[in-house]
Amino acid sequence: MHRLAFKQVDVFTHQRFKGNPLAVILKAESLTREQMQQIAHWNNLSETTFVLPATRPEADYRVRIFTPSSELPFAGHATIGSAHALMEAGLIEPRNGRLVQECPVGLINVDVTSQPDGSRLITFELPPATIQPVNDSDYRELQAVLGVSVVRDRRPCFVTVGPRWLVVQLRDAQTVLAVIPDLARMAINDHRTSTTGVVIFGPHPEGSNEHIEVRTFAPTCGIVEDAACGSGGGAVAAFIRATGQTASFGSQIRIAQGAALGRAGKLHLSISDESIKVSGACVTCLDGFLKP
Numbered sequence: 001m002h003r004l005a006f007k008q009v010d011v012f013t014h015q016r017f018k019g020n021p022l023a024v025i026l027k028a029e030s031l032t033r034e035q036m037q038q039i040a041h042w043n044n045l046s047e048t049t050f051v052l053p054a055t056r057p058e059a060d061y062r063v064r065i066f067t068p069s070s071e072l073p074f075a076g077h078a079t080i081g082s083a084h085a086l087m088e089a090g091l092i093e094p095r096n097g098r099l100v101q102e103c104p105v106g107l108i109n110v111d112v113t114s115q116p117d118g119s120r121l122i123t124f125e126l127p128p129a130t131i132q133p134v135n136d137s138d139y140r141e142l143q144a145v146l147g148v149s150v151v152r153d154r155r156p157c158f159v160t161v162g163p164r165w166l167v168v169q170l171r172d173a174q175t176v177l178a179v180i181p182d183l184a185r186m187a188i189n190d191h192r193t194s195t196t197g198v199v200i201f202g203p204h205p206e207g208s209n210e211h212i213e214v215r216t217f218a219p220t221c222g223i224v225e226d227a228a229c230g231s232g233g234g235a236v237a238a239f240i241r242a243t244g245q246t247a248s249f250g251s252q253i254r255i256a257q258g259a260a261l262g263r264a265g266k267l268h269l270s271i272s273d274e275s276i277k278v279s280g281a282c283v284t285c286l287d288g289f290l291k292p
Contacts, residue, residue, distance in 0.1 A: 005289055006023065007023075009284045011230075011265075011280060012281070013264065013265060013280075015264070016283050018263050019266075020227035022047055022049065022077055023039075024085035027051065031050060033064075033071075036064060037071070046067060047067055047075050047077065049065050051085075051086060059100045059102035060095075061099075063079075064103070067223060072162065072163055074127060075231050076229065076278050077230045079110060080278075080282060081282055084120065084282035098110065098112070104162075106127065109125045110122060111124075126231070126277065129160065129242075131238060131239070132157060134157065138156075142166070145181055145186045145198070147181065150168050161231050162231060165232055166190075166197070170200055172205075174202075176202040176213045177213060187219040191220055195220075196220070199216050199217075199229070199236060211255070214255050227265055228266075230267065230278045234269070237276045240253070241271050251271045253268070267280050
């Protein structure tokens with residue numbers, strides 16, 4: 001392995017060390033899949049991305065996305081953080097404010113908007129979601145795993161957006177923050193249902209800066225709790241749309257995530273009949289090289 005350019009960026013935040021860190025390995029075409037997984041396992045972040053040349057003419061670049069224990073077909077915080085790292089390194093430039101990312105789930109449109117403070121707001125369009133309500137057995141098991149009652153008239157759903165999330169609506173943000181899940185039991189259930197992890201959410205009081213609080217757990221991927229999850233947030237948006245709650249939550253939703261971990265992630269969801277978009281900012285915390 002020769003020396004590889006490396007960045008560690010904080011995603012879904014304007015403030016260093018308050019978002020969700022992502023390692024980005026630039027120009028990673030010399031690495032094997034086994035080396036990529038080894039590096040991701042050593043980094044021990046929720047995700048590490050490896051930037052490769054695109055194989056499709058419509059794409060500007062290609063990424064492979066690894067958790068400490070597996071490869072993902074798509075991830076939101078990895079998409080936003082990789083775009084930020086590539087632009088900062090001068091390796092790509094948006095065309096008319098847009099980049100196109102290639103990853104195993106397909107092509108992802110990424111929009112880039114310059115902000116008055118000089119930062120960039122990066123937005124991706126969520127892959128089309130498929131939604132499946134849980135059966136009665138899974139419903140009872142889920143309540144035992146979380147140790148809390150879910151909203152009765154909003155049955156939890158498996159939402160597949162590349163990763164397959166089990167999305168669960170709770171009464172309010174305070175209930176979300178108080179959950180102490182049985183992670184060992186959750187991992188067994190996730191394996192059984194071929195699920196990436198569990199996303200829980202609940203509304204903040206009216207007048208709060210953010211509309212909903214979200215927490216994401218993915219123990220089978222080596223992630224006890226994710227600090228700010230783009231695909232999980234997008235899955236929440238798909239759940240809200242599918243359950244007819246867009247009118248009550250609104251089509252522009254501000255998410256807070258990470259408070260349970262001492263972080264302060266901020267995500268923005270935009271919901272329409274045609275698409276779901278997830279937006280966030282990034283800052284770079286580390287910039288250097290992986291030594292051979």
